[in-house]
Amino acid sequence: xxxxxxxxxxxxxxxxxxxxxxxxxxxxxxxxxxxxxxxxxxxxxxxxxxxxxxxxxxxxxxxxxxxxxxxxxxxxxxxxxxxxxxxxxxxxxxxxxxxxxxxxxxxxxxxxxxxxxxxxxxxxxxxxxxxxxxxxxxxxxxxxxxxxxxxxxxxxxxxxxxxxxxxxxxxxxxxxxxxxxxxxxxxxxxxxxxxxxxxxxxxxxxxxxxxxxxxxxxxxxxxxxxxxxxxxxxxxxxxxxxxxxxxxxxxxxxxxxxxxxxxxxxxxxxxxxxxxxxxxxxxxxxxxxxxxxxxxxxxxxxxxxxxxxxxxxxxxxxxxxxxxxxxxxxxxxxxxxxxxxxxxxxxxxxxxxxxxxxxxxxxxxxxxxxxxxxxxxxxxxxxxxxxxxxxxxxxxxxxxxxxxxxxxxxxxxxxxxxxxxxxxxxxxxxxxxxxxxxxxxxxxxxxxxxxxxxxxxxxxxxxxxxxxxxxxxxxxxx
Numbered sequence: 001x002x003x004x005x006x007x008x009x010x011x012x013x014x015x016x017x018x019x020x021x022x023x024x025x026x027x028x029x030x031x032x033x034x035x036x037x038x039x040x041x042x043x044x045x046x047x048x049x050x051x052x053x054x055x056x057x058x059x060x061x062x063x064x065x066x067x068x069x070x071x072x073x074x075x076x077x078x079x080x081x082x083x084x085x086x087x088x089x090x091x092x093x094x095x096x097x098x099x100x101x102x103x104x105x106x107x108x109x110x111x112x113x114x115x116x117x118x119x120x121x122x123x124x125x126x127x128x129x130x131x132x133x134x135x136x137x138x139x140x141x142x143x144x145x146x147x148x149x150x151x152x153x154x155x156x157x158x159x160x161x162x163x164x165x166x167x168x169x170x171x172x173x174x175x176x177x178x179x180x181x182x183x184x185x186x187x188x189x190x191x192x193x194x195x196x197x198x199x200x201x202x203x204x205x206x207x208x209x210x211x212x213x214x215x216x217x218x219x220x221x222x223x224x225x226x227x228x229x230x231x232x233x234x235x236x237x238x239x240x241x242x243x244x245x246x247x248x249x250x251x252x253x254x255x256x257x258x259x260x261x262x263x264x265x266x267x268x269x270x271x272x273x274x275x276x277x278x279x280x281x282x283x284x285x286x287x288x289x290x291x292x293x294x295x296x297x298x299x300x301x302x303x304x305x306x307x308x309x310x311x312x313x314x315x316x317x318x319x320x321x322x323x324x325x326x327x328x329x330x331x332x333x334x335x336x337x338x339x340x341x342x343x344x345x346x347x348x349x350x351x352x353x354x355x356x357x358x359x360x361x362x363x364x365x366x367x368x369x370x371x372x373x374x375x376x377x378x379x380x381x382x383x384x385x386x387x388x389x390x391x392x393x394x395x396x397x398x399x400x401x402x403x404x405x406x407x408x409x410x411x412x413x414x415x416x417x418x419x420x421x422x423x424x425x426x427x428x429x430x431x432x433x434x435x436x437x438x439x440x441x442x443x444x445x446x447x448x449x450x451x452x453x454x455x456x457x458x459x460x461x462x463x464x465x466x467x468x469x470x471x472x473x474x475x476x477x478x
Contacts, residue, residue: 332356
């Protein structure tokens with residue numbers, strides 16, 4: 001998937017150009033893309049197979065030790081019908097997205113597969129400014145997506161593939177993925193060329209490709225997938241696999257990880273998740289253990305993440321806020337044993353730090369839904385003079401500041417028209433982000449949206465130097 005470079009990244013690029021001007025270094029905007037597949041691709045697969053072997057050994061050992069009669073994972077989806085306490089939004093969302101639906105016929109479901117296909121076209125018409133020059137530019141970005149699922153009662157195969165292209169009259173903006181951490185060979189190279197006065201680029205991209213199997217009271221997913229961590233609406237500090245970037249053009253688009261995800265369910269509300277993911281070199285780059293349960297009317301969880309660059313221990317909590325009708329949530333993680341650096345321009349080691357959020361969200365009737373969150377980022381700084389240039393991992397160790405306040409509001413004007421706005425404020429330097437948008441349902445298969453990404457603040461602040469962007473978006477499903 002393409003993700004249009006955020007204006008904040010353009011700002012940091014400008015700062016870098018100014019700092020290195022005296023050294024006569026020329027920085028040009030370019031397209032970042034995965035390296036071209038090599039003939040060693042098959043050897044890398046065997047390396048990754050070794051990683052999966054360790055996970056499968058752990059799974060089989062666990063099942064032998066704890067193979068006691070437990071209810072099927074489907075009970076979590078239909079618990080409301082059995083008058084069980086309602087699951088949290090996080091558990092219900094995962095159940096609706098990932099778990100297989102209960103078949104109508106048990107006999108047929110054991111052998112027959114059902115094929116579901118959804119195709120979509122997403123078109124963006126963007127008004128942005130070029131990095132370094134700040135010249136206005138009109139960008140036409142298109143994505144054709146195929147979503148194919150083949151499943152029966154216990155086994156599921158899921159493929160999501162994109163073909164993306166970009167057209168502009170100015171120089172090509174560089175369009176990186178959210179993390180650029182997937183193993184080499186999962187994407188085709190970006191093909192770009194000039195057509196008259198227009199610049200053009202195209203790429204094929206695998207967004208999801210995995211299998212999911214039910215084994216007794218557990219599920220095992222193998223392949224390119226999203227690993228769900230965290231309960232935050234605006235920030236997800238404990239999600240080190242697929243971190244949320246609220247100020248991007250498409251916050252819901254999260255690059256997946258290539259790995260194995262084993263989840264075991266105990267009773268109605270307790271689950272244990274073990275995850276391992278490959279890095280860009282096909283090594284075991286990151287692994288995690290996550291435990292979540294429902295205790296004393298509180299959804300609570302604990303997480304441990306180990307990677308070659310850092311370790312993290314974290315928590316997450318969700319509960320009703322007394323009898324106000326609101327839900328309160330909190331999550332946080334302590335990052336330690338950090339081997340990475342703050343910036344690509346320095347050798348200063350990153351100190352250990354805590355990063356966490358607390359927030360509330362509530363619906364008001366059938367029209368309004370509101371959320372507010374406070375973020376404490378121990379990896380940031382209270383003085384803008386100490387902000388690093390080009391942080392090595394801005395989604396994991398950023399934002400740049402120490403304290404943030406964010407919120408969102410959605411208003412259902414009619415059955416077809418929705419307005420929403422998201423906002424983020426850096427409390428330390430006073431800069432802010434504002435993202436208003438409106439969406440109109442053209443039909444059951446189409447939506448037209450208008451929106452903007454607006455930034456404000458003094459110079460040299462986190463958001464103050466960023467340029468605004470405006471967009472028109474058309475989504476069509478068939």
